[in-house]
Amino acid sequence: MIIIANNPLVIDSILNTYPVYSIERKILQIMSQSNSAFRYDSVNQLKFELRLRKEIIRAARQLAQSRMSFKVFQQSICNEDYWERTRDGGFLVKRGVKSSTAINDIYNNGYKYGTECATAMMIVYYKALLSVFPENDFNELFPRIHLMNWHYIYPIIEDVGYMRNTEEYLPGDRRYFHNPDVDPETIEFQGENVIDLGDGLYYGHGMGIQNAQTIIRALNSLRMEGADESAYLLDSVGRPDFKNLSDTYDSMVLPVSLLEAI
Amino acid sequence: MSTNNNNNSLSLLDRIRINHGNQKLREAFGKLAGTYRERAVKLLNDNRILFYTLYVLLPDIDAYNLYSLLNSRNKMALKMSTKALKDENIRTNLNSLPKYDNRSLYSTLKWMFQTGYEKDGSDDEFDEVLDKIFAILVRKYEDKTTLPILANMIFKRNRQDRYIHDLVWAFFEIKDPFILELVADFLRSPDDKDVELACRLLNIESIAMAKNMDRYEAYLAWFKENRFFLHFTGENYQLTSTPTFYRVDLDAKYLSKRSVYRNRKRIISYSESEKSHLKDFNELEYEERVVLAEISHKIHNQNPRVWSDWIKSPVKEQKFIAKLGLGGDFL
Structure with missing residues (x-):
């Protein structure tokens, strides 16, 4: 169920503001039919989450098409016009370059980049936020992005690096396929970070867009000799703090809109 | 365990590298391989050679196509390094070597580790090779x-x-x-x-x-x-x-039983009475379980006979006794 300011929400009113087969509708239906309570301070906060989830999914699908290659950290590559490759294999936005430009370049010139699955998730989140926040605000929030799996994340989105238990899985969630018996010769396949795209499909960098069975089969084929435990999808999720981001958005973006209206 | 840098016990190629650097080693080896191929191979196959020296000479071994003349340990070590290498040609050539013999893999890995780890940080490719060696030694051979050394390397890096x-x-x-x-x-x-x-x-x-x-x-x-x-x-x-x-594992601590898991499942089975104790225990809030498990463990350590009576008492009573024991601070 969805609770807005301590009152249960009848979703019909809001449902009709989205197209019939839209992802927002699907998310609303899952939330409203759930036994768990999804609590918001306002309808706007809920709508912000729906929008950001939709953009996360869009950014994941676009990254799947970007030609960015799969590379372990020791072999990671980036476009050095915009990024500096750090000693640990991460990418740090070069001084004098806007974070928005650097993130967009990954999507425009994907073939110049190569990294592993967790860093790809961070790229997805930043791209999604760039689609939601006006560019200047995005650059103010994230003046110098450092991409390196779940490290060096700006506090406002650091929650994506934590996994938490949940009773409900929603499109746009970060999930993880764990491969406990991975062949140590291919350590990078100890697991696969993915974005839940809805419809039983997941995007994982290196795997592309696949269903769970295909990802598990692929990971199982990379297990060590004598392995007896299958790869599996963890029951926890990673999510940004949507409410905090929504409040930040309101505090940054609305005043300008109001100003324009005046 | 450390690389023995005593010059008398080092191979000639190691001595050249240590005393004159990687570039001089490669130049010297290149000249030798170009004129006295067999002599060059003999030096490579010296049992005392350090893995890092062999690794440094890999481009020259490739250039003079010496792979087939290497001893099986050296072949295996270089093949193990393939995935980390950026040079496509060398990777292709190493991939074409026969698959290594699993029976001698362990001793080769140990040699690679023992005579290579001190050169951690030489370059990204070598670091990746070391990561892989450690992963296989620990994961596959439970070494x-x-x-x-692995702990020291983690902190140094x-x-x-x-x-x-x-x-x-x-x-x-x-x-x-x-x-x-x-x-x-x-x-x-x-x-x-x-x-x-x-x-x-x-x-x-x-x-x-x-x-x-x-x-x-x-x-x-x-x-x-x-x-x-x-x-x-x-x-x-x-x-x-x-x-x-x-x-x-709070259940195990509460019952004072060692925690043993395999494939996400606890492999020590609990008796019916233990299961019954756990049922009530697991209805408590997490923080309560932490404290009660700690109390249980303490009582067990002090006097197992007292504990065997205590554990049979209802959880509510256990909480009460714990509270008394802690001067009323608990729960």
């Missing part, structure tokens, strides 16, 4: 002898802001809580980066530290109390920014 996540993964994959003591040693390091990393690897902020004890002493006390109940979670840096590598 614990490498772990103290961290001090230099280099990549540590695969080494950390390999280190914890031994799935034996004793390694936490190796990490705890770094809590006493004068380097803040060591202490910070040790705290992260030990999840130290989640451990209630006794007052008036330093961090190291407090951790060891915590470890001593919980070591038999620690359960490896399998979490890693690919999954989360804050992996919890070990958790206390």
Whole structure:
């Protein structure tokens, strides 16, 4: 169920503001039919989450098409016009370059980049936020992005690096396929970070867009000799703090809109 | 365990590298291989050669196509390095070598490790080779002898802001809580980066530290109390920014039974009465379970006979006794 300011929400009113087969509708239906309570301070906060989830999914699908290659950290590559490759294999936005430009370049010139699955998730989140926040605000929030799996994340989105238990899985969630018996010769396949795209499909960098069975089969084929435990999808999720981001958005973006209206 | 740098026990090629550097070694070897091929191969196949020297000469071994003349250990070592190499041609040539013999893989890996680890940090490719060697030694051969060196490497790399996540993964994959003591040693390091990393690897902020004890002493006390109940979670840096590598199995601690898991399942079965105790215990809030498990363990350590009566009492009563024992502070 969805609770807005301590009152249960009848979703019909809001449902009709989205197209019939839209992802927002699907998310609303899952939330409203759930036994768990999804609590918001306002309808706007809920709508912000729906929008950001939709953009996360869009950014994941676009990254799947970007030609960015799969590379372990020791072999990671980036476009050095915009990024500096750090000693640990991460990418740090070069001084004098806007974070928005650097993130967009990954999507425009994907073939110049190569990294592993967790860093790809961070790229997805930043791209999604760039689609939601006006560019200047995005650059103010994230003046110098450092991409390196779940490290060096700006506090406002650091929650994506934590996994938490949940009773409900929603499109746009970060999930993880764990491969406990991975062949140590291919350590990078100890697991696969993915974005839940809805419809039983997941995007994982290196795997592309696949269903769970295909990802598990692929990971199982990379297990060590004598392995007896299958790869599996963890029951926890990673999510940004949507409410905090929504409040930040309101505090940054609305005043300008109001100003324009005046 | 360290590379023996005593010049008398080193091969000629090692001596050239150590005394004159990688470039001079390659030049000298190139000249030799171009004119006295067999002599060059003989030097490579010297049993005393260090793995790092062989690795440095790989481009020249490739250029003079000496692969087939190498002894099986050297072939295997170079083939093991293939995946980390950026040079496509060398990778293709190494891939065409016959698959290595699994029976001698372990001794080759040990040699690669023993005569290579000191050169960690030479370049990204060599670091990746080392990561892989450690991962296989620990994961496949459950070799614990490498772990103290592995711990040192992790902290050394961290001090230099280099990549540590695969080494950390390999280190914890031994799935034996004793390694936490190796990490705890770094809590006493004068380097803040060591202490910070040790705290992260030990999840130290989640451990209630006794007052008036330093961090190291407090951790060891915590470890001593919980070591038999620690359960490896399998979490890693690919999954989360804050992996919890070990958790206390509260059920096991409450019943004072060692925690043994296999494939996510506890493999020690509980009796019907134990299951019944656990049923009520697991209805408590998490914080209550933490405290009651601790009390149970203390009573068990002090007097197992008293404990066997105590554990049979209703959980409500156990809580009451615990509260009395703690001067009313509990729950």
